[in-house]
Structure formats: structure tokens, C-alpha cells
Amino acid sequence: MKGRTKSQKPDLTKVDKIVSKYKGEEGVLISVLQEVQAEVGWIPLQAIQRIADALEVSLGQVYGVLTFYAQFYLTPRGRNTIRVCRGTACYVRGTKANLRAVERILGIKEGETTSDFKFSLETVACLGTCFLAPVMMINRNYYGKLTPGKVGTILKQYS
Numbered sequence: 001m002k003g004r005t006k007s008q009k010p011d012l013t014k015v016d017k018i019v020s021k022y023k024g025e026e027g028v029l030i031s032v033l034q035e036v037q038a039e040v041g042w043i044p045l046q047a048i049q050r051i052a053d054a055l056e057v058s059l060g061q062v063y064g065v066l067t068f069y070a071q072f073y074l075t076p077r078g079r080n081t082i083r084v085c086r087g088t089a090c091y092v093r094g095t096k097a098n099l100r101a102v103e104r105i106l107g108i109k110e111g112e113t114t115s116d117f118k119f120s121l122e123t124v125a126c127l128g129t130c131f132l133a134p135v136m137m138i139n140r141n142y143y144g145k146l147t148p149g150k151v152g153t154i155l156k157q158y159s
Contacts, residue, residue, distance in 0.1 A: 010044035019054035029055055029065055033072055042073040078113045078120035080158050082138050087126035089133035094147070098134055099123065101148035105155055118159065 018035050022028045032051055037043055043066055052062045066072045084099045103109055106119055113120040129135050132144025136151075143154050 010040055010042075010046060012044070012046060012050065014039045015044070015047040015050055019051055023054050025055075029057060029062065030069075033062075033065060037072060042076050045074065076113060076117060078117050080119050080138055082119055082121045082136060083124045083127065084110075084121070084136045085125075085127040085129075085134065086123045087130065087133070089130035090127075090135055093133045095134035095136075097148050098136060098146045098151055101151040102136070102155070105152055119155075 015036050018039060019032055022032050029051075032055065033043060036047060036051070040047075048059060048062050048066070052059045055062075066074060082102060084095060084102060086095060086099075099110070102121060106114055106121065108114055108119070108121055110121055110123050127135055127137055127142070129142055129144060132142065134146045135142060135144040136146060136154075137143070138154070138158060143150070146154075
């Protein structure tokens with residue numbers, strides 16, 4: 001699989017439906033962005049103006065919130081999010097080799113999404129499961145005591 005090469009066209013009717021519920025309300029920007037992302041999977045750039053207009057806030061304010069909080073994505077995401085822990089316990093137990101294995105198998109780098117939108121790859125400072133180090137998380141599932149060899153077997157479960 002190669003890295004993301006095509007774009008995913010957003011369904012802006014979903015965005016319009018969400019923002020219409022909040023039109024005229026104050027202090028709802030984060031809630032609207034969370035709802036749009038939950039419905040669409042990311043925050044399309046084309047939606048930012050619609051959100052700003054409906055909530056009567058500036059584009060800068062919407063963009064500021066989007067870029068401040070790590071929970072929001074401005075590019076399409078894969079159906080499965082892989083988070084590789086880079087915490088100290090994981091680092092000393094070989095997480096770097098596991099990250100390289102994920103990158104090699106999926107053909108993407110950290111921060112990228114596969115072209116079929118099956119996987120997005122990111123690293124995190126800590127997953128809070130040091131006793132399982134090295135660990136990665138796919139969606140809500142934790143995989144610990146990883147080796148590069150185990151990574152491929154785990155990823156096949158999601159293909």
C-alpha cells in the first residue's frame with residue numbers, strides 16, 4: 001500500500017445539517033467541530049467557511065480552534081487509527097523498530113493515511129500502558145510487548 005495519493009470529497013450536506021442545529025447559539029464552536037468530525041471523519045477545509053458563517057464567528061477563530069486542539073483533523077483519516085507509543089518505557093524496549101515495521105508494511109509515514117483510507121498512522125507521547133511496553137493502539141485496542149514480527153500479524157486483522 002502506498003501513502004495517501006487521492007483526496008476524499010467531503011459530503012457538505014452533513015456539515016450543513018449539523019451547523020443548522022446550532023445557528024445563532026453562542027459558545028458552541030468546539031461542539032460543532034466535534035460533531036462534524038464524528039460525522040464526516042475530519043474537518044474539510046470547505047466546511048470551515050460554512051461553520052464560521054452559521055455560528056457568526058471569524059474564519060480565524062474556527063481555524064485557531066482546529067489547529068490548537070490535536071483532536072481535530074484537516075485531512076481525511078483512515079477507518080483505523082494506529083497510535084504508536086513513543087514514551088520512555090516503549091522507547092527503551094524497541095518502539096522505534098515497531099514504528100518502522102508499521103511504516104514499511106503500510107507504505108506510509110507518521111502523520112499519513114493509506115491511499116485506500118484503511119489506516120492513519122500517528123505517534124503519541126504516552127499511551128499510559130507502560131507495563132505492556134512497547135505498545136501500539138489501533139482504534140480502541142491495545143497491543144503490547146510488541147516486536148516488528150508481531151506488527152504484521154496484528155495489522156492483517158484489520159485488512
